[in-house]
Amino acid sequence: MPKVNPFKPNDPVPTAMFAGRYDELIALEKGLYQTKHGQNSNFLITGERGIGKSSLLMYLKYVSSGDIETLEHGKFNFVTIPVVISDKTDLTTFIKLIEKNISRELGKIEKVRSFVADTWSFVQRLKIMDSGIDKSESNSEIDLIIDDFAYSVSETCKRITNPEKGEKIKDGIVFLIDEADNACPTLRLGYFFKVVTELLQHNSCNNVMFVVSGLPDVVDKLIASHESSVRIFSQLKIKELNEDDRKYVIDKGLDQANRLNSVSTTITNSAKVYISQLSEGYPHFIQQFAYSAFDQDSNNEITNEDVIEGAFKKGGAIDAIGDRYYVSAFRDKIKSDEYRQVLSIMADKMNAWIKKSEIREKFTGDEITLNNALQALTTRKIILKNPSKIGEYRLQQRGFALWIKLFGDRKK
Ligand SMILES: Nc1ncnc2c1ncn2[C@@H]1O[C@H](COP(=O)(O)OP(=O)(O)OP(=O)(O)O)[C@@H](O)[C@H]1O
Ligand SMILES: [Mg+2]
Incomplete structure (x- = not known):
């Protein structure tokens, strides 16, 4: 008889199957508690592909909006706004997405609906930004948009935390921004967060929390956009489950x-x-x-x-995992068969450290190619270099090694 398979390799985990992350959840709920009481805090969640960032964000969404009780801080009642960034998201689209979500969340109450429409009316006037705009012009334009945005957020937050008669009081607003590593330089995400959080403070709006999540290189992207933008966040680095x-x-x-x-x-x-x-x-x-x-x-x-x-x-778990994570590293990012041979030799040791001399024994290319291969694979973070022993390298995951051995020589 066919059975429903409960496991979810391709979606954020449902709350009933959510495991671990105790320290992270405690930190986040403390942040929510502070934010509710006017001491706002922001978080940057980073971790490798598939480590569980989106799942943690989804869990946090239920916690912050009060669908799930917290571990130590009772129930919250924030307006929670999830946004996913793609490599095509420009500032206008980003703000439009937020406005849409806010209208959807708050528009259910008639009186608030017209308030939200008024407060966020600037969004209707925004045009998708023209990439041809010269830099100085686009800078001042961006500042104006960010100013409007911060003002609208503060007004909205003030209204929901001090509601009129008949409206339910809220704890504030939580923005959950996923896949921030996709942000293109023109979105200037770091600059956006830095300026928005400062403007919110100027407007005495302290019940807003930003939670931003992405691959570890999101940190560099934020810094490239504004040097001190990372300092407004407490960073949570997500690791393997025990x-x-x-x-x-x-x-x-x-x-x-x-x-x-x-x-x-x-x-x-x-x-x-x-x-x-x-x-x-x-x-x-x-x-x-x-x-x-x-x-x-x-x-x-x-x-x-x-x-x-x-x-x-064939078609089993390692094959599926490989399709998702390894194929591009092994076949697309690496153009040379000799570099792939280096990975295959390393895979014989799974993800244990292997000496360059051991690789050399089996490698059919010359010394210069081997040096270039090790250098290129390290730079692209496909292999790791032992920081405490010169001339030792390893693959990051055993799964990658297994996949190379099982399916690595399969043609595209
Ligand atoms: N805490 C958890 N408990 C149980 N399963 C989890 C947990 N976190 C993540 N998963 C599972 O792991 C997989 C990857 O999770 P998720 O999509 O949240 O990772 P991610 O870090 O956002 O990945 P990506 O970098 O690809 O966006 C999913 O199948 C999800 O169901
Ligand atoms: Mg994700």
């Missing part, structure tokens, strides 16, 4: 499956440990290995064999 959290994800997934399906599924302890080890703590990998093992199982008990077959077969 072993208990990994098992929790699997258990909660199966609980969910057993609620949805008429036939129950169980898992052996060693299969659970196996998924946990294969995943190396990357939440995306836990979901993918668990998804593939669940899919592989045919007798309602997930065993080691199901995990292995689901992980290693």
Whole structure:
């Protein structure tokens, strides 16, 4: 009988399966508490692909808007505005997205609807910015837009925190801005945050929190846009999940499956440990290995064999993970077969350190090519250089090594 597979390798995790992140959640809810009481704080969430940034943001959305109780600070009641940045988002689009979300959130109440329409009316006059505008002109234009924006945010925030009769009081506004690493230089995101937060302070508006999330290089992008912009944020670096959290994800997934399906599924302890080890703590990998093992199982008990077959077969978990994360690094970003050969040699050691001399023994190219390869792969962050031992390198993840060995020589 077909069964609903509860694991979600490609979407932010549902709250019922959300694991770990205790320290981060405590920090964020403290920030919310401060912001509610007029001591606003902002956060920058960074981490590698698939580590769980969007999932944390989604969880925070439920927490800040009061759909979920916090761990230590009761319930909040913020207006929460999620925005996702793409590489095409310019300042006008960004502000229009925010305005749309605010109107949607607050427009349900008739009296507030006309207030929001008035307060945000400047947005209707904004035109998509012309990339041909000369620089000085566009700068002053940007300053005017940011000023209008900050004013509208403060007015909105004042209204919802001091509502008129019959309206429900809110704690303030939380902006959740995901994929900020996509920001193009012309969006000037760092400058935007720096100026907006200063203007909000000038307007005595202290109940607004910005939570920005992206790959680690978002930090450089913000700095490039405004040198001190990063200082307005507390940074939370998201890491791998520990072993208990990994098992929790699997258990909660199966609980969910057993609620949805008429036939129950169980898992052996060693299969659970196996998924946990294969995943190396990357939440995306836990979901993918668990998804593939669940899919592989045919007798309602997930065993080691199901995990292995689901992980290693063609079209299985490692193949799927490779498509998502490794194909571009291995085939598109690296144009030379010799560089790929270096990676294949390194993959024999999985993600353990390997000496350059060991690579040289197996490498068929010359010394200069090997040096160039190691240099280029390190610069592109495809491999790591041992900071404490000269001439040692390694692949970042075991999953990458496994994928290279299993599928690396497959043609495009
Ligand atoms: N705390 C968590 N508990 C359980 N599963 C999680 C958790 N965080 C993330 N996941 C799972 O990991 C996968 C990746 O999560 P998510 O999309 O949040 O990562 P991300 O860091 O935003 O990735 P990207 O850099 O690609 O945007 C998803 O399948 C999600 O369900
Ligand atoms: Mg994400």
